[in-house]
Amino acid sequence: AIDITKLRAQTGYITLDPGYGNTGSCLSAITFIDGEQGILRYRGIDIAELCEKSTFVEVSYLLIYGQLPTVEQYARFKEKIHHHSLIHEDMKSFFTSYPGHAHPMAILSSMVCSLSVYHPELLKPDQTIDERDETISRLLSKVRVLAAFAYKRSVGEAFVYTRPELDYISNFLHMMFTRPMRGYVPDELIRKVLDVLFILHADHEQNCSTSTVRMVGSSKANLFAAISAGICALWGPLHGGANQAVIEMLEEIHRAGGCYKKYIERAKDKNDPYRLMGFGHRVYKSYDPRAQILKKYCDEVLNYLGIDDPILEIAKGLEEVALTDPYFIERKLYPNVDFYSGIIYRALKIPTNMFTVMFALGRLPGWIAHWKEMLEDPGMRIARPRQIYIGERQRPYVPIAQR
Numbered sequence: 217a218i219d220i221t222k223l224r225a226q227t228g229y230i231t232l233d234p235g236y237g238n239t240g241s242c243l244s245a246i247t248f249i250d251g252e253q254g255i256l257r258y259r260g261i262d263i264a265e266l267c268e269k270s271t272f273v274e275v276s277y278l279l280i281y282g283q284l285p286t287v288e289q290y291a292r293f294k295e296k297i298h299h300h301s302l303i304h305e306d307m308k309s310f311f312t313s314y315p316g317h318a319h320p321m322a323i324l325s326s327m328v329c330s331l332s333v334y335h336p337e338l339l340k341p342d343q344t345i346d347e348r349d350e351t352i353s354r355l356l357s358k359v360r361v362l363a364a365f366a367y368k369r370s371v372g373e374a375f376v377y378t379r380p381e382l383d384y385i386s387n388f389l390h391m392m393f394t395r396p397m398r399g400y401v402p403d404e405l406i407r408k409v410l411d412v413l414f415i416l417h418a419d420h421e422q423n424c425s426t427s428t429v430r431m432v433g434s435s436k437a438n439l440f441a442a443i444s445a446g447i448c449a450l451w452g453p454l455h456g457g458a459n460q461a462v463i464e465m466l467e468e469i470h471r472a473g474g475c476y477k478k479y480i481e482r483a484k485d486k487n488d489p490y491r492l493m494g495f496g497h498r499v500y501k502s503y504d505p506r507a508q509i510l511k512k513y514c515d516e517v518l519n520y521l522g523i524d525d526p527i528l529e530i531a532k533g534l535e536e537v538a539l540t541d542p543y544f545i546e547r548k549l550y551p552n553v554d555f556y557s558g559i560i561y562r563a564l565k566i567p568t569n570m571f572t573v574m575f576a577l578g579r580l581p582g583w584i585a586h587w588k589e590m591l592e593d594p595g596m597r598i599a600r601p602r603q604i605y606i607g608e609r610q611r612p613y614v615p616i617a618q619r
Protein backbone atom coordinates (compact mmCIF):
# COMPACT_ATOMS: atom_id res chain seq x y z
CA ALA A 217 0.00 0.00 0.00
CA ILE A 218 1.16 3.55 -0.70
CA ASP A 219 1.94 5.63 2.43
CA ILE A 220 0.32 8.98 1.56
CA THR A 221 1.84 10.79 4.60
CA LYS A 222 5.32 9.75 3.55
CA LEU A 223 4.62 10.74 -0.05
CA ARG A 224 3.38 14.16 1.04
CA ALA A 225 6.55 14.69 3.04
CA GLN A 226 8.54 13.95 -0.12
CA THR A 227 6.42 15.72 -2.73
CA GLY A 228 4.55 18.52 -0.98
CA TYR A 229 0.77 18.95 -1.01
CA ILE A 230 -0.34 17.95 -4.48
CA THR A 231 -3.95 16.73 -4.62
CA LEU A 232 -4.25 13.15 -5.77
CA ASP A 233 -7.64 12.73 -7.46
CA PRO A 234 -7.56 9.80 -9.91
CA GLY A 235 -10.08 10.33 -12.72
CA TYR A 236 -10.61 13.93 -11.46
CA GLY A 237 -13.81 12.82 -9.71
CA ASN A 238 -13.63 15.74 -7.30
CA THR A 239 -11.53 18.36 -9.05
CA GLY A 240 -13.02 21.39 -10.79
CA SER A 241 -10.77 22.22 -13.75
CA CYS A 242 -12.46 25.49 -14.77
CA LEU A 243 -15.27 27.96 -14.17
CA SER A 244 -18.06 27.44 -16.70
CA ALA A 245 -21.48 28.97 -17.42
CA ILE A 246 -22.51 26.48 -20.13
CA THR A 247 -24.12 23.41 -18.60
CA PHE A 248 -25.64 22.80 -15.19
CA ILE A 249 -25.88 19.23 -13.91
CA ASP A 250 -27.31 18.04 -10.62
CA GLY A 251 -26.37 14.37 -10.60
CA GLU A 252 -28.29 13.58 -7.42
CA GLN A 253 -31.56 15.03 -8.73
CA GLY A 254 -31.05 14.05 -12.38
CA ILE A 255 -31.11 17.64 -13.73
CA LEU A 256 -29.39 18.78 -16.93
CA ARG A 257 -29.73 22.37 -18.21
CA TYR A 258 -28.00 24.19 -21.06
CA ARG A 259 -27.38 27.85 -20.21
CA GLY A 260 -30.09 27.46 -17.55
CA ILE A 261 -32.76 25.93 -19.83
CA ASP A 262 -33.93 22.42 -19.04
CA ILE A 263 -33.11 19.82 -21.70
CA ALA A 264 -36.66 18.46 -21.68
CA GLU A 265 -37.95 21.91 -22.71
CA LEU A 266 -35.26 22.26 -25.37
CA CYS A 267 -36.07 18.83 -26.81
CA GLU A 268 -39.73 19.73 -27.01
CA LYS A 269 -39.48 23.29 -28.37
CA SER A 270 -36.09 23.83 -29.98
CA THR A 271 -33.84 22.40 -32.68
CA PHE A 272 -30.27 21.16 -32.61
CA VAL A 273 -29.05 24.19 -34.58
CA GLU A 274 -30.74 26.64 -32.20
CA VAL A 275 -29.35 24.72 -29.20
CA SER A 276 -25.90 24.91 -30.81
CA TYR A 277 -26.23 28.70 -30.95
CA LEU A 278 -27.42 28.78 -27.33
CA LEU A 279 -24.49 26.71 -26.10
CA ILE A 280 -21.85 28.54 -28.12
CA TYR A 281 -23.08 32.14 -27.77
CA GLY A 282 -24.82 31.93 -24.39
CA GLN A 283 -28.30 33.14 -25.49
CA LEU A 284 -31.14 31.91 -27.66
CA PRO A 285 -30.74 33.65 -31.05
CA THR A 286 -33.06 36.42 -32.27
CA VAL A 287 -34.87 35.80 -35.58
CA GLU A 288 -32.07 37.58 -37.50
CA GLN A 289 -29.25 35.87 -35.62
CA TYR A 290 -30.84 32.46 -36.16
CA ALA A 291 -31.34 33.09 -39.89
CA ARG A 292 -27.73 34.31 -40.27
CA PHE A 293 -26.36 31.32 -38.32
CA LYS A 294 -28.31 28.83 -40.46
CA GLU A 295 -27.24 30.63 -43.63
CA LYS A 296 -23.57 30.46 -42.62
CA ILE A 297 -23.85 26.76 -41.83
CA HIS A 298 -25.43 26.15 -45.19
CA HIS A 299 -22.81 28.29 -46.94
CA HIS A 300 -19.96 26.16 -45.56
CA SER A 301 -21.39 22.78 -46.46
CA LEU A 302 -18.81 21.86 -49.10
CA ILE A 303 -15.42 20.35 -48.38
CA HIS A 304 -12.34 20.85 -50.54
CA GLU A 305 -12.51 18.48 -53.54
CA ASP A 306 -9.01 17.15 -52.74
CA MET A 307 -10.33 15.73 -49.51
CA LYS A 308 -12.48 13.24 -51.38
CA SER A 309 -9.33 11.36 -52.32
CA PHE A 310 -8.41 11.07 -48.63
CA PHE A 311 -11.56 9.04 -48.06
CA THR A 312 -10.78 6.60 -50.85
CA SER A 313 -7.30 5.99 -49.42
CA TYR A 314 -8.75 4.35 -46.31
CA PRO A 315 -9.48 0.64 -46.44
CA GLY A 316 -13.23 -0.06 -46.75
CA HIS A 317 -13.36 -1.52 -43.23
CA ALA A 318 -11.78 1.55 -41.58
CA HIS A 319 -13.65 2.65 -38.46
CA PRO A 320 -15.50 5.91 -39.23
CA MET A 321 -14.26 7.45 -35.94
CA ALA A 322 -10.67 7.08 -37.17
CA ILE A 323 -11.65 8.69 -40.46
CA LEU A 324 -13.61 11.48 -38.78
CA SER A 325 -10.89 12.49 -36.31
CA SER A 326 -8.18 12.58 -38.98
CA MET A 327 -10.43 14.37 -41.49
CA VAL A 328 -11.36 17.07 -38.96
CA CYS A 329 -7.67 17.65 -38.25
CA SER A 330 -6.95 17.63 -42.00
CA LEU A 331 -9.54 20.38 -42.53
CA SER A 332 -7.11 22.78 -40.84
CA VAL A 333 -4.77 22.36 -43.82
CA TYR A 334 -7.33 24.15 -46.00
CA HIS A 335 -7.95 27.01 -43.59
CA PRO A 336 -4.64 28.76 -42.91
CA GLU A 337 -6.44 31.50 -40.92
CA LEU A 338 -6.74 28.86 -38.19
CA LEU A 339 -3.01 28.87 -37.72
CA LYS A 340 -2.97 32.51 -36.63
CA PRO A 341 -2.25 32.55 -32.90
CA ASP A 342 -5.16 34.92 -32.17
CA GLN A 343 -8.21 35.00 -34.42
CA THR A 344 -10.55 38.02 -34.53
CA ILE A 345 -14.10 37.45 -33.28
CA ASP A 346 -15.39 37.38 -36.88
CA GLU A 347 -12.76 34.85 -37.92
CA ARG A 348 -13.59 32.71 -34.90
CA ASP A 349 -17.32 32.80 -35.72
CA GLU A 350 -16.57 31.84 -39.31
CA THR A 351 -14.43 28.92 -38.10
CA ILE A 352 -17.21 27.76 -35.78
CA SER A 353 -19.95 27.65 -38.45
CA ARG A 354 -17.50 26.12 -40.92
CA LEU A 355 -16.76 23.29 -38.51
CA LEU A 356 -20.41 22.72 -37.52
CA SER A 357 -21.33 22.42 -41.17
CA LYS A 358 -18.45 20.35 -42.47
CA VAL A 359 -18.25 17.73 -39.73
CA ARG A 360 -21.67 16.29 -40.65
CA VAL A 361 -20.54 16.16 -44.31
CA LEU A 362 -17.33 14.34 -43.32
CA ALA A 363 -19.35 11.92 -41.19
CA ALA A 364 -21.79 11.14 -44.01
CA PHE A 365 -18.91 10.76 -46.52
CA ALA A 366 -17.10 8.39 -44.12
CA TYR A 367 -20.25 6.26 -44.09
CA LYS A 368 -20.64 6.37 -47.87
CA ARG A 369 -17.02 5.33 -48.23
CA SER A 370 -17.56 2.36 -45.89
CA VAL A 371 -20.49 1.09 -47.98
CA GLY A 372 -18.81 1.91 -51.31
CA GLU A 373 -21.46 4.40 -52.46
CA ALA A 374 -21.10 7.80 -54.17
CA PHE A 375 -20.88 10.88 -51.93
CA VAL A 376 -24.10 12.90 -51.69
CA TYR A 377 -24.06 16.70 -51.22
CA THR A 378 -26.37 18.85 -49.09
CA ARG A 379 -29.51 20.46 -50.53
CA PRO A 380 -30.33 24.12 -49.78
CA GLU A 381 -34.00 23.53 -48.98
CA LEU A 382 -33.28 20.95 -46.26
CA ASP A 383 -32.53 21.73 -42.61
CA TYR A 384 -29.37 20.56 -40.83
CA ILE A 385 -30.73 17.22 -39.64
CA SER A 386 -32.65 16.39 -42.83
CA ASN A 387 -29.54 17.17 -44.84
CA PHE A 388 -27.53 14.74 -42.77
CA LEU A 389 -30.14 12.01 -43.31
CA HIS A 390 -30.22 12.89 -47.02
CA MET A 391 -26.41 12.61 -47.32
CA MET A 392 -26.45 9.28 -45.48
CA PHE A 393 -29.38 7.52 -47.08
CA THR A 394 -29.82 8.88 -50.61
CA ARG A 395 -28.58 6.15 -52.93
CA PRO A 396 -27.77 6.19 -56.64
CA MET A 397 -31.02 5.97 -58.65
CA ARG A 398 -33.02 6.15 -55.43
CA GLY A 399 -34.02 9.29 -53.58
CA TYR A 400 -34.62 9.65 -49.86
CA VAL A 401 -37.32 11.76 -48.26
CA PRO A 402 -36.55 12.29 -44.57
CA ASP A 403 -39.52 11.25 -42.47
CA GLU A 404 -40.71 13.87 -39.89
CA LEU A 405 -40.65 11.56 -36.85
CA ILE A 406 -37.19 10.26 -37.73
CA ARG A 407 -35.95 13.83 -38.25
CA LYS A 408 -37.39 14.85 -34.87
CA VAL A 409 -35.88 11.85 -33.06
CA LEU A 410 -32.45 12.58 -34.52
CA ASP A 411 -32.82 16.26 -33.61
CA VAL A 412 -33.63 15.22 -30.01
CA LEU A 413 -30.69 12.77 -29.90
CA PHE A 414 -28.30 15.48 -31.04
CA ILE A 415 -29.74 17.98 -28.52
CA LEU A 416 -29.29 15.45 -25.72
CA HIS A 417 -25.70 14.76 -26.76
CA ALA A 418 -24.88 18.46 -27.21
CA ASP A 419 -23.07 19.10 -23.94
CA HIS A 420 -22.31 17.43 -20.66
CA GLU A 421 -19.77 19.71 -18.97
CA GLN A 422 -16.31 18.31 -18.15
CA ASN A 423 -16.59 14.76 -19.50
CA CYS A 424 -13.51 13.05 -20.92
CA SER A 425 -13.81 14.38 -24.51
CA THR A 426 -14.75 17.95 -23.53
CA SER A 427 -11.88 18.10 -21.04
CA THR A 428 -9.65 16.82 -23.85
CA VAL A 429 -10.81 19.62 -26.16
CA ARG A 430 -10.10 22.15 -23.41
CA MET A 431 -6.73 20.60 -22.63
CA VAL A 432 -5.55 20.57 -26.25
CA GLY A 433 -7.06 24.01 -26.89
CA SER A 434 -5.32 25.42 -23.81
CA SER A 435 -2.01 25.13 -25.67
CA LYS A 436 -3.65 27.38 -28.32
CA ALA A 437 -3.73 24.53 -30.82
CA ASN A 438 -6.37 25.40 -33.44
CA LEU A 439 -10.05 24.50 -33.00
CA PHE A 440 -9.98 21.71 -35.59
CA ALA A 441 -6.99 20.05 -33.88
CA ALA A 442 -8.67 20.32 -30.47
CA ILE A 443 -11.94 18.83 -31.80
CA SER A 444 -10.06 16.04 -33.54
CA ALA A 445 -8.52 15.11 -30.16
CA GLY A 446 -11.99 15.28 -28.56
CA ILE A 447 -13.31 12.83 -31.18
CA CYS A 448 -10.51 10.38 -30.28
CA ALA A 449 -11.35 10.68 -26.57
CA LEU A 450 -15.03 10.05 -27.31
CA TRP A 451 -14.19 6.85 -29.18
CA GLY A 452 -13.45 4.78 -26.05
CA PRO A 453 -16.05 2.25 -24.84
CA LEU A 454 -16.25 3.87 -21.40
CA HIS A 455 -17.35 7.13 -23.02
CA GLY A 456 -19.03 7.67 -26.42
CA GLY A 457 -18.12 4.20 -27.66
CA ALA A 458 -20.58 2.81 -25.10
CA ASN A 459 -23.59 3.09 -27.46
CA GLN A 460 -21.81 0.80 -29.95
CA ALA A 461 -20.74 -1.45 -27.06
CA VAL A 462 -24.39 -1.68 -25.93
CA ILE A 463 -25.52 -3.14 -29.26
CA GLU A 464 -22.50 -5.44 -29.45
CA MET A 465 -23.30 -6.70 -25.95
CA LEU A 466 -26.96 -7.29 -26.88
CA GLU A 467 -25.91 -9.12 -30.07
CA GLU A 468 -23.51 -11.28 -28.07
CA ILE A 469 -26.26 -12.18 -25.59
CA HIS A 470 -28.58 -12.98 -28.51
CA ARG A 471 -25.96 -15.21 -30.19
CA ALA A 472 -25.46 -17.05 -26.90
CA GLY A 473 -29.17 -17.95 -26.75
CA GLY A 474 -30.67 -14.77 -25.27
CA CYS A 475 -30.26 -15.66 -21.58
CA TYR A 476 -29.42 -12.17 -20.31
CA LYS A 477 -29.68 -13.17 -16.62
CA LYS A 478 -26.32 -14.97 -16.93
CA TYR A 479 -24.75 -11.67 -18.04
CA ILE A 480 -26.31 -9.82 -15.14
CA GLU A 481 -24.74 -12.35 -12.76
CA ARG A 482 -21.39 -11.82 -14.47
CA ALA A 483 -21.69 -8.05 -14.07
CA LYS A 484 -22.40 -8.51 -10.35
CA ASP A 485 -19.48 -10.91 -9.80
CA LYS A 486 -16.62 -8.93 -8.22
CA ASN A 487 -14.07 -11.47 -9.53
CA ASP A 488 -15.17 -10.79 -13.11
CA PRO A 489 -14.29 -7.42 -14.68
CA TYR A 490 -17.36 -7.70 -16.98
CA ARG A 491 -19.73 -4.70 -16.93
CA LEU A 492 -23.13 -4.21 -18.46
CA MET A 493 -22.67 -1.60 -21.15
CA GLY A 494 -25.13 1.30 -21.02
CA PHE A 495 -25.55 1.16 -17.25
CA GLY A 496 -24.15 3.53 -14.66
CA HIS A 497 -22.84 7.05 -14.85
CA ARG A 498 -20.06 8.93 -13.08
CA VAL A 499 -22.27 11.94 -12.38
CA TYR A 500 -25.91 10.78 -12.38
CA LYS A 501 -26.63 8.98 -9.20
CA SER A 502 -30.36 9.11 -9.83
CA TYR A 503 -31.82 8.52 -13.31
CA ASP A 504 -29.95 9.98 -16.32
CA PRO A 505 -32.46 12.68 -17.49
CA ARG A 506 -31.36 12.17 -21.11
CA ALA A 507 -32.20 8.47 -20.83
CA GLN A 508 -35.64 9.37 -19.48
CA ILE A 509 -36.42 11.49 -22.57
CA LEU A 510 -34.95 8.95 -24.97
CA LYS A 511 -36.88 6.05 -23.46
CA LYS A 512 -40.13 7.79 -24.54
CA TYR A 513 -38.83 8.41 -28.09
CA CYS A 514 -37.41 4.90 -28.22
CA ASP A 515 -40.82 3.35 -27.56
CA GLU A 516 -42.46 5.75 -30.05
CA VAL A 517 -40.02 5.16 -32.88
CA LEU A 518 -39.97 1.37 -32.46
CA ASN A 519 -43.79 1.32 -32.59
CA TYR A 520 -43.88 3.68 -35.56
CA LEU A 521 -41.38 1.64 -37.55
CA GLY A 522 -43.06 -1.62 -36.46
CA ILE A 523 -39.73 -3.09 -35.46
CA ASP A 524 -39.67 -6.59 -34.10
CA ASP A 525 -36.09 -7.19 -33.08
CA PRO A 526 -35.07 -9.93 -30.60
CA ILE A 527 -32.20 -7.75 -29.46
CA LEU A 528 -34.65 -5.13 -28.26
CA GLU A 529 -36.46 -7.76 -26.19
CA ILE A 530 -33.15 -8.52 -24.48
CA ALA A 531 -32.66 -4.79 -23.89
CA LYS A 532 -36.07 -4.52 -22.23
CA GLY A 533 -35.25 -7.51 -20.00
CA LEU A 534 -31.94 -5.96 -18.91
CA GLU A 535 -33.61 -2.62 -18.25
CA GLU A 536 -36.23 -4.28 -16.05
CA VAL A 537 -33.69 -6.21 -14.01
CA ALA A 538 -31.46 -3.16 -13.54
CA LEU A 539 -34.39 -1.20 -12.15
CA THR A 540 -35.32 -3.90 -9.63
CA ASP A 541 -32.11 -5.78 -8.70
CA PRO A 542 -30.57 -4.66 -5.34
CA TYR A 543 -27.02 -4.70 -6.83
CA PHE A 544 -27.98 -2.05 -9.40
CA ILE A 545 -30.26 -0.11 -7.04
CA GLU A 546 -27.63 0.13 -4.27
CA ARG A 547 -24.99 1.35 -6.72
CA LYS A 548 -27.48 3.58 -8.54
CA LEU A 549 -26.70 1.96 -11.87
CA TYR A 550 -29.52 3.08 -14.16
CA PRO A 551 -29.67 2.77 -17.95
CA ASN A 552 -27.76 5.76 -19.33
CA VAL A 553 -28.17 7.81 -22.52
CA ASP A 554 -26.07 5.32 -24.49
CA PHE A 555 -28.37 2.45 -23.69
CA TYR A 556 -31.32 4.06 -25.48
CA SER A 557 -29.37 5.95 -28.14
CA GLY A 558 -27.80 2.68 -29.33
CA ILE A 559 -31.24 1.07 -29.62
CA ILE A 560 -32.71 4.06 -31.51
CA TYR A 561 -29.76 4.32 -33.91
CA ARG A 562 -30.15 0.64 -34.70
CA ALA A 563 -33.86 1.16 -35.38
CA LEU A 564 -33.00 4.10 -37.70
CA LYS A 565 -30.69 1.75 -39.65
CA ILE A 566 -27.55 3.64 -38.69
CA PRO A 567 -24.74 1.06 -38.85
CA THR A 568 -23.31 0.13 -35.46
CA ASN A 569 -19.84 1.48 -36.19
CA MET A 570 -21.41 4.91 -36.93
CA PHE A 571 -23.04 5.22 -33.48
CA THR A 572 -20.11 7.03 -31.88
CA VAL A 573 -19.85 9.28 -34.94
CA MET A 574 -23.48 10.27 -34.29
CA PHE A 575 -22.56 11.08 -30.73
CA ALA A 576 -19.63 13.20 -31.95
CA LEU A 577 -21.94 15.17 -34.28
CA GLY A 578 -24.25 15.88 -31.38
CA ARG A 579 -21.43 16.81 -28.97
CA LEU A 580 -19.77 19.20 -31.42
CA PRO A 581 -21.49 22.43 -30.22
CA GLY A 582 -20.61 21.59 -26.61
CA TRP A 583 -16.95 21.09 -27.48
CA ILE A 584 -16.93 24.36 -29.42
CA ALA A 585 -18.68 26.24 -26.60
CA HIS A 586 -16.09 25.04 -24.06
CA TRP A 587 -13.18 25.87 -26.35
CA LYS A 588 -14.59 29.39 -26.90
CA GLU A 589 -15.37 29.92 -23.20
CA MET A 590 -11.84 28.86 -22.29
CA LEU A 591 -10.19 31.20 -24.80
CA GLU A 592 -12.35 34.11 -23.63
CA ASP A 593 -11.42 33.52 -19.98
CA PRO A 594 -8.85 36.17 -18.99
CA GLY A 595 -7.51 33.75 -16.36
CA MET A 596 -6.88 30.96 -18.88
CA ARG A 597 -3.70 28.93 -18.34
CA ILE A 598 -2.31 26.02 -20.27
CA ALA A 599 -3.60 22.78 -18.70
CA ARG A 600 -0.78 21.11 -16.88
CA PRO A 601 -1.76 18.69 -14.08
CA ARG A 602 0.80 17.51 -11.55
CA GLN A 603 1.59 13.97 -10.49
CA ILE A 604 2.86 12.19 -7.43
CA TYR A 605 6.01 10.36 -8.41
CA ILE A 606 6.30 6.88 -6.91
CA GLY A 607 9.24 5.51 -8.93
CA GLU A 608 12.87 5.13 -7.90
CA ARG A 609 14.48 8.42 -6.86
CA GLN A 610 17.89 7.85 -8.41
CA ARG A 611 19.70 4.93 -10.03
CA PRO A 612 23.02 4.59 -11.82
CA TYR A 613 23.03 3.72 -15.52
CA VAL A 614 24.11 0.07 -15.96
CA PRO A 615 25.94 -0.69 -19.23
CA ILE A 616 24.04 -3.24 -21.34
CA ALA A 617 26.73 -5.94 -21.02
CA GLN A 618 26.36 -5.90 -17.22
CA ARG A 619 22.53 -6.23 -17.04
Ligand code: ACO
Nearest residue numbers: 454455456458483491492493494495496497498547552554
Ligand atom coordinates in the same frame (compact mmCIF):
# COMPACT_ATOMS: atom_id res chain seq x y z
N1 ACO B 1 -22.13 -3.01 -14.67
C1 ACO B 1 -21.88 -3.60 -13.47
N2 ACO B 1 -21.36 -2.96 -12.41
C2 ACO B 1 -21.05 -1.67 -12.57
C3 ACO B 1 -21.27 -0.98 -13.77
C4 ACO B 1 -21.83 -1.70 -14.85
N3 ACO B 1 -22.07 -1.10 -16.02
N4 ACO B 1 -20.88 0.30 -13.63
C5 ACO B 1 -20.42 0.43 -12.39
N5 ACO B 1 -20.54 -0.76 -11.72
C6 ACO B 1 -20.21 -1.02 -10.30
C7 ACO B 1 -18.70 -1.08 -10.09
O1 ACO B 1 -18.21 -2.39 -10.21
C8 ACO B 1 -18.61 -0.55 -8.66
O2 ACO B 1 -19.01 -1.59 -7.79
P1 ACO B 1 -18.33 -1.71 -6.30
O3 ACO B 1 -18.72 -0.45 -5.59
O4 ACO B 1 -18.92 -2.94 -5.74
O5 ACO B 1 -16.85 -1.79 -6.54
C9 ACO B 1 -19.71 0.52 -8.58
O6 ACO B 1 -20.68 0.11 -9.57
C10 ACO B 1 -19.23 1.93 -8.91
O7 ACO B 1 -18.51 1.87 -10.16
P2 ACO B 1 -17.39 2.91 -10.59
O8 ACO B 1 -16.52 2.25 -11.60
O9 ACO B 1 -16.73 3.47 -9.36
O10 ACO B 1 -18.25 4.05 -11.25
P3 ACO B 1 -17.66 5.22 -12.11
O11 ACO B 1 -18.48 6.40 -11.78
O12 ACO B 1 -16.18 5.35 -11.98
O13 ACO B 1 -17.92 4.72 -13.62
C11 ACO B 1 -18.94 4.32 -15.70
C12 ACO B 1 -18.94 5.17 -14.41
C13 ACO B 1 -17.56 4.36 -16.36
C14 ACO B 1 -19.96 4.93 -16.67
C15 ACO B 1 -19.33 2.87 -15.34
O14 ACO B 1 -20.61 2.84 -14.74
C16 ACO B 1 -19.28 1.94 -16.55
O15 ACO B 1 -18.22 1.39 -16.85
N6 ACO B 1 -20.45 1.74 -17.25
C17 ACO B 1 -20.49 0.95 -18.44
C18 ACO B 1 -19.99 1.76 -19.62
C19 ACO B 1 -20.97 2.84 -20.06
O16 ACO B 1 -22.17 2.62 -20.18
N7 ACO B 1 -20.42 4.04 -20.34
C20 ACO B 1 -21.20 5.20 -20.82
C21 ACO B 1 -21.25 6.28 -19.82
S1 ACO B 1 -22.35 7.56 -20.33
C22 ACO B 1 -21.48 8.49 -21.44
O17 ACO B 1 -20.31 8.42 -21.63
C23 ACO B 1 -22.31 9.41 -22.20
